[in-house]
Amino acid sequence: MISGPLRSLGPALLLAAAGVGPAAAAGDAAAGAAAWVQKHPQAEGAPARSCASCHNEDLTQPGRHAxxxxxxxxxxxxxxxxxxxxxxxxxxxxxxxCRWTLGRECSATEKADFLAYIRTQ
Known part of the structure; x- marks a missing residue:
């Protein structure tokens, strides 16, 4: 956990650890919000899912694994x-x-967008 004077470095460290370069580091919270609720089809007739399927649309509330x-x-x-x-x-x-919901790893831009959205909550 980051604390004290290093806490302000948190977003930069998180984005670097997530493989997000400086160009995408700011992220787009609106794009993250839209992607959060986007439904992705699943294999073998399983219901489509989104990030909100487990984490809710309201990130201040607890979620439940689908x-x-x-x-x-x-x-x-x-x-x-x-x-x-x-x-x-x-x-x-x-x-x-990302693998479980989208069926693939998220791109650096998608990661930055999700983090930007989550940080606004």
Whole structure:
């Protein structure tokens, strides 16, 4: 967890850890918000899913994993201050959730957009 004077470096470190270069580092929160609710078809007749399928559209509220039912704490940093403070965790979950939801890894731009959106919550 980043604390003290290093806390202000948080977004830059997260984006670097997520493979986001300087050109995309700012991200587009509006694009992230739109992508958050975009439904992606799944294999073998499973229902289409989006990020909101598990994490909710309101990131200040807890979510629930669509397949396992496991509770997910709110993603909003305003409610859960530890969110987005560990670059390794951010990269791990972006990689895992993009693969599960989109069927592929997210691009650097998509990652920056998602992070920009989540940080606004």
């Amino acid at each position: 397949r396992t039912g496991k509770p997910i704490e709110p993603l909003a940093p305003s409610v859960h201050p530890e969110r987005l403070t560990d670059p390794a965790k951010v990269e791990k979950w972006l990689r895992r959730n």
